[in-house]
Amino acid sequence: MTKKHIGVIGTGMMGTDIAHLFLLSGYPVSIYDIDEEKVKRAQEKITSKSKEIKEELLQVTTKIDDLSPCQFIVEAVPENLELKQQVFQELEQVVSPSAILASNTSGISIAKIAAVCEHPERVIGTHFFNPATKMPLVEVISGEHTVSATLEETLYIIEDIGKTPVHTKDVPGFIVNRIVTPMLNEAMHLLENEVSTTEEIDKAIKLAMGHPMGPLQLAEFIGLDTIYHFMEQIYEETKLAQ
Numbered sequence: 001m002t003k004k005h006i007g008v009i010g011t012g013m014m015g016t017d018i019a020h021l022f023l024l025s026g027y028p029v030s031i032y033d034i035d036e037e038k039v040k041r042a043q044e045k046i047t048s049k050s051k052e053i054k055e056e057l058l059q060v061t062t063k064i065d066d067l068s069p070c071q072f073i074v075e076a077v078p079e080n081l082e083l084k085q086q087v088f089q090e091l092e093q094v095v096s097p098s099a100i101l102a103s104n105t106s107g108i109s110i111a112k113i114a115a116v117c118e119h120p121e122r123v124i125g126t127h128f129f130n131p132a133t134k135m136p137l138v139e140v141i142s143g144e145h146t147v148s149a150t151l152e153e154t155l156y157i158i159e160d161i162g163k164t165p166v167h168t169k170d171v172p173g174f175i176v177n178r179i180v181t182p183m184l185n186e187a188m189h190l191l192e193n194e195v196s197t198t199e200e201i202d203k204a205i206k207l208a209m210g211h212p213m214g215p216l217q218l219a220e221f222i223g224l225d226t227i228y229h230f231m232e233q234i235y236e237e238t239k240l241a242q
C-alpha cells in the first residue's frame with residue numbers, strides 16, 4: 001500500500017514527536033502551526049535528531065490550505081473543545097471528504113469534536129502518549145459516528161508506524177486516564193494524610209505492580225495542572241469522584 005500523505009496540526013510537544021514518528025516510517029508529512037517559531041523549531045528538532053530523514057518528505061507551513069493533499073491528519077492543538085472544533089471545521093474546507101481526521105485529545109469526547117463536522121464519519125481519536133516516539137501505545141477512539149472504514153484504516157496506519165493500537169469507545173478519560181487518574185489521586189491523599197512518604201509510596205507501587213515510575217513521580221511528570229484538568233473532565237461527565 002502506498003504511504004498516505006500525513007498532516008499534523010499543532011507542532012508543540014506532541015505534534016512534533018508524532019510528525020517525527022511518521023517520517024521515521026517513510027510517510028510524507030506536512031506540519032502546520034499558527035506560530036511560525038513553533039513550526040520551525042519542530043522542523044529543526046526532527047531533522048537534527050534524525051539526519052536520515054529525507055528532506056523532501058517534510059513540508060512545513062503556517063497556512064492550513066497547504067494541508068489540502070493530506071489524507072490522514074492528526075490534530076495536536078491545545079486541549080480545548082472550541083479550539084479543536086474550529087480547527088476541524090477549517091480543515092474540512094481544505095482536505096478531501098475521504099481524508100481521515102484524527103484528534104490526539106487526551107480526553108475530550110470525539111463525538112463532541114465531530115459534532116461540528118460535515119463528515120463526522122471520518123473523525124476518530126488517536127491518543128499518543130508522551131514521549132510519542134518512545135511510548136508503544138496509541139488509544140484509538142471511535143466516536144458516535146465513526147465508521148468501520150475509518151477505524152480499520154487508522155488501526156492499519158498506527159501499526160504501520162510501529163505502535164500498538166488499543167481500540168476504545170468514546171468514554172470520559174478513555175481507558176488509560178480513566179484508570180490512572182484515580183490512582184494518582186489516591187497516592188496524593190495518602191501523602192496528604194501522612195500515611196507514608198513520597199519515596200515509600202512510589203517504591204510500594206513500583207515493586208508491587210511492576211510500574212517503571214511510582215504514582216507521585218508520574219504525577220510530577222504529567223503535571224499537576226493536567227491531572228486536575230483530567231479529573232474535572234471525568235467528574236463532569238460521569239459524576240464519579242476520582
Ligand SMILES: NC(=O)c1ccc[n+]([C@@H]2O[C@H](COP(=O)([O-])OP(=O)(O)OC[C@H]3O[C@@H](n4cnc5c(N)ncnc54)[C@H](O)[C@@H]3O)[C@@H](O)[C@H]2O)c1
Pocket residue numbers: 009010011012013014015032033034035038075076077078079080087104105106107127128129130
Ligand atoms: N503533553 C502531553 O503529555 C500529552 C499527552 C497526550 C496527549 N496530549 C494532547 O495533545 C494535544 C497537544 O498537546 P501538547 O502538549 O502537544 O500542546 P502544546 O501546547 O505543546 O502544543 C500545541 C501547539 O498547537 C499550536 N496551535 C494552537 N492553536 C492552533 C491552531 N488554531 N492551529 C494550529 N496550531 C495551533 C500551538 O502554537 C502549539 O505549538 C492536546 O490535546 C493534549 O491534551 C498531550
